[in-house]
Amino acid sequence: MSYRMILTYYPWITQSISGKPLADAIGNFAILLKPGIAEELEVEDKDITLDVPPAMEVTDQVEDICVPHRSEPHEPKPVFLGEVLGR
Numbered sequence: 001m002s003y004r005m006i007l008t009y010y011p012w013i014t015q016s017i018s019g020k021p022l023a024d025a026i027g028n029f030a031i032l033l034k035p036g037i038a039e040e041l042e043v044e045d046k047d048i049t050l051d052v053p054p055a056m057e058v059t060d061q062v063e064d065i066c067v068p069h070r071s072e073p074h075e076p077k078p079v080f081l082g083e084v085l086g087r
Contacts, residue, residue, distance in 0.1 A: 001043065001047065002043070002047045002048070002049070003037075003041060003043070003047065003048050003049070004049040004051070005037070005048070005049070005050050005051070006050075006051040006053075007026070007029075007030060007033075007050065007051065007052050007053060008053060015058050015061075018055065018057055019055065020055075022055040023054070023055035026052050026053065026055060027052060029052075030050045030052045033050065034048050034050050037050070
């Protein structure tokens with residue numbers, strides 16, 4: 001079974017970087033997170049697709065959280081990782 005997950009912004013974080021350093025941090029976080037998710041779900045890394053959001057300033061993040069971009073005709077209901085792992 002394969003899983004597709006999308007990282008989103010958490011609205012109550014403090015962000016002190018932006019631009020390329022932020023984009024790099026988001027990408028590195030996803031790289032570190034993926035093996036742990038795969039292990040918990042008892043699948044191989046290749047069975048996990050982890051999409052990352054674009055790096056954006058805090059004001060843009062808040063607006064994106066409030067009004068999510070709907071680029072696909074049908075978006076699946078968000079599922080929190082704790083629900084997937086049964087916690």
